[in-house]
Amino acid sequence: MSDELDPITPESAMSYYLDARRYDLSDDTIQSHRYRLKSFVRWLQSPDHGSGEVMNMNDVDLRTVHAYRVFKREENFEGDDPCAAVTMKGQVSTLRTFLSFIADIDAVSEDLAERIRIPRIDDGDGVSDAVLEAERARTILDYLNRWEYATVEHVALLLLWRTSCRLGGLRALDVSDFDREDNALCFRHRPETGTGLKNGSHGERDVSLKPRVAKVVEEYIDGPHRDRVTDEHGRAPLITTTHGRPSTTTIRMWCYKWTRPCAIGEGCPDNRVIEECDATYIEHASKCPFSVSSHPFRAGSITAYRDAGTPREVLSDRGDVSETVLEKHYDRASSRQRMRRRQDFIPDDL
Template identity: 65%
Template sequence: MSDDLDPITPHAAVDYYLNTRQYELADETYESHQYRLDSFARWLTDEEKGDGEISNMNDVDLRTVHAYRVFKREENWPDEDPCNTVSMSGQVSTLRVFFERLADIKAVPSGFHERIRLPKVPDGEDVDDRVLDAERANVILDHLHTWEYATPHHVSFLLFWRTSCRLGGLRSLDVSDFDPDENALSFRHRPDEGTPLKNKLNSERDVSLKPHVAQVIQDYIEGPHRNDVTDDYGREPLITTRQGRPCTSTLRNWMYFWTQPCRLGEKCPEGRDPDECEARRHGYMSQCPVVFSPHPIRAGSITAHRDAGTPREVVSDRGDVSEKILEKHYDQASKRQRMHRRRDFIPDDL
């Protein structure tokens, strides 16, 4: 340990970092950083899993970081799959910015983060090509319409699919953001009131809704399933729980829940017994091998809009995603699907 460094425990260092980034990061990004850094601090202080117990961040060096990368790649925690190249890149990126902030308080040497190399992701591997297709989404929505009509679960899945928004955007909506006269929703960046949008003011937009979708929202607001609650800032959240505005992890779990086939009364594609399947338990639903996380649901929504003929620039504005990122990460159409989309735009005389 260098005499020039000030001691701090791993968990205290994580708390410091998260406190400094709380109002800088979108909710989803903040939660992913918290999740990754909690894992790192847990590993540092675990005598069995870690590289020997480390109680002071001053003692972390490049060999420590390398050992952690090996652990995440080869073993990982019992409730997590080993990291592939893409997920490892995210882990290491977060560690780099973490160490950069720790250098400000002399917990690690200045410039230490620059010596940590990111894993190189081969072209194409950073694209998740697994999406929820429109047919499956409609099966889920039909079930919700029949059995969960105008509940928070129904409205959340419906808006997430129909507007292609992010979970942070869905969470940010207030009752006053719904305009029943125009059949529209307003997404607004309110960082000082706990609901920032990912791209800040650039994420602000108004999104139109089909009349039948707007009717579900109206029935939800006027019906018995919306909890009459306000948040800490006196605002009325559109999506509610009994405790108030849901956190993004709650919304994420709702997406996991309704993309499990067994929740719709269907047989498990993996042949599991629902009564014995651990992936049905709260906190373990993401371990279901056929479940969809929010990203492939959003990607499926965007792809469905493009397949329906919605121009790329419209989908870009509606879903708050640049056309370049949309093309690479979200629009998962096949080459033949893209050909069919272009066909109607080719003049007959050319």
């Protein structure tokens, strides 16, 4: 440990970093950094991992970081799978940013972050294959339309699918962001009251809704299923729970819940005995191998719009995503699907 460094515990360093960055990172990014850094701090302080407990960030060096990478790649904590390439890249990128930031307060050496190499991944390795197929989404939404009409969970999943929005964008909506006259939703960046958009003010946009979708939203707002609550900032959220604006975890849980085949009256593709399956419990819905979280809703929605002929630039504006990122990370069309999209644009008499 260098005499020039100032002692600080891993928890204090993490708290300092997250507090200092709360205004220049979106809520979702802060949550992601908190999750990754908590794992690092837990590993540092666990006597069962590494070379013993590390209670002072001054003792963290390149060998420490390497040992952590090996642990995450080969073992990981009980209940967590070893990190794949894309996950490891995110872990190391966040850790490098964190160490660079706390070097300013003499918690670690100045050159430590610069010496950490970000894992390289081949084309395709950074793209998740998880996607909610359009036919599957329609089946789920038809069920909710029939049996859970205009409930908060119906509206949440309907808007995720129809607007291609991010989970954080859905959570940020207020009742006043729904324009009844024009059948539109207004996504606004409000970091000062806890609902910043991922791309800041650049992510602000108005998104049109088809009349039948707007009708569901309107009947939800006027009906008995929306909790008449305000959040801690006095705002009236569009998507609510009895406690106010839902957390991202809650909305993600709704996605897992309703994408289980058994939740909409279908048989289990794995032929499990429903009464004996842990995934039938809402809190364990993510354990169902056929359930998906919110991101596959977004990827599936964008792919379905592209298959229906929606131009890439339209989806870029509507979903707040660059055309390059849209093509690589969100459009899950197969080579044959892409061929069919192009057919209408190929002249017969060239």
